[in-house]
Amino acid sequence: MKMLSKLIKARETGIMIALVLVVVVATARNPTFLFSPDGFRDLLLTPSILLLLAVGQAIVIITRSVDLSVGSVLGLTAYLTGRLFIDLPGIPIIAVFLIGIVFGGLLGLINGALVAFAKVPALVITLGTLYAYRGINVLWTGSDRINGSDLPSAFLSLGTSSLFGIPWLTIIALVVLVAAGWFLRTQRAGRELYAIGSDPEAANLYGLKVTQRVLVAFIFSGALAGLAGVLYAARYGTVSSQAGVNLELQAVGAAVIGGVAIFGGSGTVWGAAIGAFLLLTINRALPILGVQDFWQRAVVGVLIIGAIVLDRVLAVRQSRKLLEMRDES
Amino acid sequence: MTGTTAARTYRDYSQPLWRRLLISREAAVIGALALVIIVSMMSVRAFAQPITITYLFLDIAPILLIALPMTLVIITGEIDLSVASIVGLSSVTVGVLHQNGMPIPAAALVALLVGLIAGAINGALITMVGLPSLAVTIGTLALYRGLAVGLLGTTAVTEFNKFWTDLAKSKIGDTAIPSVVILIVVLALVFGILLHFTTFGRGIFAIGLSPEAARFSGVNVERTKFILFMLSGIVSALAGIYYTLRFGSARGDNATGLELSVIAAVLLGGVSIFGGRGALPGVLAGVLLIGTLASALRLANVTSDVINVITGTLLIASVVGTSFLAWARSKRARPGGTKGSSPTATG
Numbered sequence: 001m002k003m004l005s006k007l008i009k010a011r012e013t014g015i016m017i018a019l020v021l022v023v024v025v026a027t028a029r030n031p032t033f034l035f036s037p038d039g040f041r042d043l044l045l046t047p048s049i050l051l052l053l054a055v056g057q058a059i060v061i062i063t064r065s066v067d068l069s070v071g072s073v074l075g076l077t078a079y080l081t082g083r084l085f086i087d088l089p090g091i092p093i094i095a096v097f098l099i100g101i102v103f104g105g106l107l108g109l110i111n112g113a114l115v116a117f118a119k120v121p122a123l124v125i126t127l128g129t130l131y132a133y134r135g136i137n138v139l140w141t142g143s144d145r146i147n148g149s150d151l152p153s154a155f156l157s158l159g160t161s162s163l164f165g166i167p168w169l170t171i172i173a174l175v176v177l178v179a180a181g182w183f184l185r186t187q188r189a190g191r192e193l194y195a196i197g198s199d200p201e202a203a204n205l206y207g208l209k210v211t212q213r214v215l216v217a218f219i220f221s222g223a224l225a226g227l228a229g230v231l232y233a234a235r236y237g238t239v240s241s242q243a244g245v246n247l248e249l250q251a252v253g254a255a256v257i258g259g260v261a262i263f264g265g266s267g268t269v270w271g272a273a274i275g276a277f278l279l280l281t282i283n284r285a286l287p288i289l290g291v292q293d294f295w296q297r298a299v300v301g302v303l304i305i306g307a308i309v310l311d312r313v314l315a316v317r318q319s320r321k322l323l324e325m326r327d328e329s
Numbered sequence: 330m331t332g333t334t335a336a337r338t339y340r341d342y343s344q345p346l347w348r349r350l351l352i353s354r355e356a357a358v359i360g361a362l363a364l365v366i367i368v369s370m371m372s373v374r375a376f377a378q379p380i381t382i383t384y385l386f387l388d389i390a391p392i393l394l395i396a397l398p399m400t401l402v403i404i405t406g407e408i409d410l411s412v413a414s415i416v417g418l419s420s421v422t423v424g425v426l427h428q429n430g431m432p433i434p435a436a437a438l439v440a441l442l443v444g445l446i447a448g449a450i451n452g453a454l455i456t457m458v459g460l461p462s463l464a465v466t467i468g469t470l471a472l473y474r475g476l477a478v479g480l481l482g483t484t485a486v487t488e489f490n491k492f493w494t495d496l497a498k499s500k501i502g503d504t505a506i507p508s509v510v511i512l513i514v515v516l517a518l519v520f521g522i523l524l525h526f527t528t529f530g531r532g533i534f535a536i537g538l539s540p541e542a543a544r545f546s547g548v549n550v551e552r553t554k555f556i557l558f559m560l561s562g563i564v565s566a567l568a569g570i571y572y573t574l575r576f577g578s579a580r581g582d583n584a585t586g587l588e589l590s591v592i593a594a595v596l597l598g599g600v601s602i603f604g605g606r607g608a609l610p611g612v613l614a615g616v617l618l619i620g621t622l623a624s625a626l627r628l629a630n631v632t633s634d635v636i637n638v639i640t641g642t643l644l645i646a647s648v649v650g651t652s653f654l655a656w657a658r659s660k661r662a663r664p665g666g667t668k669g670s671s672p673t674a675t676g
Binding site for chain 1: 471586603639653
């Protein structure tokens with residue numbers, strides 16, 4: 001057990017080092033990347049929304065599912081946020097946050113119910129809801145868009161302002177991250193998610209409430225995507241029907257880079273969060289390093305493949321080590 | 330993709346052949362397709378015209394093409410998410426080479442080679458390194474798209490010889506059917522025979538049902554999967570060449586997101602995401618169903634975005650429906666019996 005935890009630690013340390021390296025190299029080239037108020041703010045602010053999605057995605061992937069609908073959920077909630085402010089002038093900001101989270105959670109509940117009760121793989125269901133939610137969004141939004149002038153200034157400043165130099169968005173994302181990390185590590189229900197992901201049949205035989213836990217994981221993911229949608233509106237001010245398109249693959253990518261095994265049972269939300277940071281920081285660092293930012297996606301691809309190859313090598317090495325230990329004893 | 334095989338029943342074979350065919354998933358999709366066509370012809374003005382067929386096939390040709398190898402890949406229990414990125418990469422390859430003076434046929438050959446290599450990289454990572462295809466192809470989805478966008482940036486190559494762009498849009502003789510349908514029919518026959526009438530094809534099903542059992546019965550699991558991913562790469566590249574010529578434009582972001590449409594169509598056509606189940610006729614009907622619905626709705630002046638809702642809902646309804654039917658059958662077969670351990674939901 002001790003060895004295992006060490007190994008997992010090593011996994012996140014590795015990606016953390018990669019992140020620090022990117023920041024150091026970019027800063028050496030151009031000091032304003034880190035050492036300017038804007039640079040430091042953007043460094044923290046840019047990955048915050050993806051971080052939320054990656055945390056939700058990690059929780060779902062740990063149970064051996066996947067949620068491809070998060071980008072569409074984010075888009076729907078972002079538009080809902082704008083509509084709430086337009087249609088109900090004077091609505092308290094906290095109420096909008098709550099509505100966004102609950103709405104996202106409901107969309108997640110639909111995913112989860114279909115996956116858990118109909119026993120259909122999550123990949124298929126959430127691929128379907130990816131289309132369906134986005135389609136509903138386009139039907140509802142049409143060619144309309146939410147503009148910054150439609151939103152209260154207090155809400156907009158939430159998207160860009162900081163507390164002690166740390167953007168509010170980042171603070172919210174970090175609070176969610178710590179809560180999710182604590183839940184998965186120490187809580188019984190959290191540990192059960194790992195058990196279900198390692199072996200759903202065994203978890204079922206052991207008496208774990210597999211259906212219920214998977215359902216909750218999807219509600220989590222949906223609610224976090226809902227929260228991310230509200231923050232998206234605050235951060236960018238403009239919301240069209242295309243908000244959050246293709247974000248789902250970035251979220252899955254962040255989780256995979258962070259060491260969350262795609263077939264469940266292993267990984268942490270911390271890793272997924274660092275993965276999200278690494279993805280978007282590289283994105284910003286490339287132009288500084290003299291690489292055209294068109295190449296960013298290629299770098300992301302290499303990173304994802306590198307991360308899973310690394311995981312594979314580590315897993316093979318560990319199983320060999322365990323075999324040796326067994327033979328010795 | 331790691332569906333348990335223990336609960337698989339062979340009850341189906343207790344029925345006569347005609348009944349099995351009649352109640353199969355494929356029959357349901359083909360029936361739905363016929364229904365959509367009939368209803369559209371009666372209620373949508375201008376639907377029952379030759380031009381509808383022309384545009385229908387021109388538009389869904391890339392999906393039809395890529396759905397062929399995708400069906401085989403999914404039946405082995407794997408998945409290839411990188412296909413649309415290979416379409417983009419192939420499109421950019423043709424564009425860049427042509428811009429530098431290479432004639433289209435030569436550029437197209439190089440693009441096919443690029444597709445083959447892209448597929449081989451997927452296959453090598455999956456079969457030789459032993460990585461899950463879902464994760465690998467999410468990575469190569471980003472990688473290949475990144476290469477395509479990196480090579481051309483935001484520019485587009487639009488200078489193509491009119492002969493080739495016209496060929497992509499041409500029709501067979503005086504009919505309304507586009508020439509590309511010939512290519513699709515030939516490839517569909519090749520893949521259909523490969524899947525349903527060869528030892529290689531039986532191996533594909535065997536791998537999907539149980540890789541272990543397939544290995545013990547002499548199927549070369551790694552080689553089969555490797556070949557399938559290469560096929561997927563080369564057919565995607567072919568679709569990329571068609572896409573480029575049809576629109577007369579090579580761009581890095583061509584066909585972004587197409588992989589999801591292809592997979593949705595394949596699953597709608599009755600292929601099980603767990604592997605081991607599916608048939609090409611059902612898949613072709615699935616692609617045509619989505620395409621026909623889309624063009625009928627467009628002609629009926631429904632905004633084209635409703636199609637997304639319908640694609641998504643159809644996909645969910647079809648899988649949930651199947652699952653529900655199986656559940657109902659198991660209830661009927663064993664009234665009051667123990668709950669069947671149906672395959673668990675996996676990513």
